[in-house]
Amino acid sequence: MPVPLLDDEFRLWTEWLREELGHRWGPERREILRTRLEPRRAALGLDSFDALLFHLRFHPEREAERALLVPHLTNNESYFCREQGSLEVIRDEVFPALRQQLGAGGQARLLSAACSTGEEAYTLSILAAEAGVFTAPGALRVTGVDVDPAALGRAEAGVYGEHAFRGTGAAWRARFFEKQGAEQWSVKPAVREPVRFRPANLVQNDWWRGLPPQHLILCRNVMIYFDADAVLRAARGLWEALAPGGYLFLGHAESLRQVPVPFNLERRPGALFYRRPEGDA
Ligand SMILES: C[S@@+](CC[C@H](N)C(=O)[O-])C[C@H]1O[C@@H](n2cnc3c(N)ncnc32)[C@H](O)[C@@H]1O
Structure with missing residues (x-):
């Protein structure tokens, strides 16, 4: 009862x-x-x-x-290539800048914070493959973190139904996924290879420990559930997780406007993002 x-x-x-x-x-x-x-x-x-x-x-x-x-x-709603405006800025501006900054032999480290079932982390891996950047062995590491262990289990499995592909076309899906059964698609090994998942609670201290400084963080559609104090706690953690000069993208409905963490805000058509200032260690 x-x-x-x-x-x-x-x-x-x-x-x-x-x-x-x-x-x-x-x-x-x-x-x-x-x-x-x-x-x-x-x-x-x-x-x-x-x-x-x-x-x-x-x-x-x-x-x-x-x-x-x-x-x-938790609400685990996610899908591939979500919020296209941000992805275009990452492909056209962030990736070229990182490639130049890292040079040959460097590793681009990208983080999907609150990655849910993995669509965002695999989207980053695919975006780099499509752009033809960070293709050398070890040149790319995408990390997905989330507080929900069940979501992380599904992210590890990397098998998705139709709903996860509602932001993409059939040709895109066929290029990066293998059909598995009637209605499911599994991430191809080349997309999966640079991606790792681990648990983290973004409002607790030190979740970033053990992660090397990240060049780009996507933290999208999670702060909408947070109260003001949690947004501040999360913003401080994201700052710590970012490399100086690193890029932070939030979801369209999210902002750090009221948050006293000294990110620089940058605007582009269709997207805005934050940067941890260069030379700030
Ligand atoms: C709506 S999904 C967003 C997924 C993806 N970032 C996107 O935009 O498609 C929100 C995710 O935030 C996670 N989450 C909620 N609170 C969290 C916290 N305190 N720390 C880490 N992850 C959290 C949930 O488990 C869920 O998977």
Whole structure:
């Protein structure tokens, strides 16, 4: 039997979600939150959402529970070649500049932050292949990070249905994917080769540790779920993850306008992006 999400429980859950994931859950989405939490409450046989939160905070297996719960709390909507205006600037301006900066033997490091099921990371790999840049062995590393382990598992698998290709044509798909069964396509090995995935929570400290400085970061369509404090925490982390002179692209609906992190804003027709100033180590 489903149980209600009581006033105090809703308050405690929204505090936890804001602190742990950066997510803002307004009162108008209370019933949606209840339905997202319900499967885990029921699976654990707990009699309230308070008990589920207690389990998540203090149970010895809380990390395993977190990995099972987080996929219920995220929106993994993504597709290949999303927000074409930004991709054109990356292809026509960022890639040539990086090629010149890195010279022969350098490695271009590109990050898809909040990569979801991998479409954005593979799009970057394909964009470089189409542009004919970073083609030498080891010349390209694309890293995808996300807080949702289920999404990362699907990204690793690299197998997609029709919906993921709604921003592209059939010829593009045939060039970079192999048909697998009736309705699915799998990323070709050459596209997959430079791409790696790893877990990261963009609002927690130090998620970038162990990553070498990144030349380009796409962090798109995730800050729309964050409250102001989480946007600031994420922006500081992205700054740390970027190489001096590195490029940061957000989603169309996102901005760092109110955020006191000293990125330089640059505008192009159809896209805007941020840069960490050169010479700032
Ligand atoms: C709508 S998808 C965006 C995917 C892709 N960037 C795009 O624009 O197509 C949002 C992703 O953000 C991830 N996410 C949400 N909160 C996060 C956090 N605190 N840290 C890292 N990833 C997060 C979700 O798991 C989800 O996969």
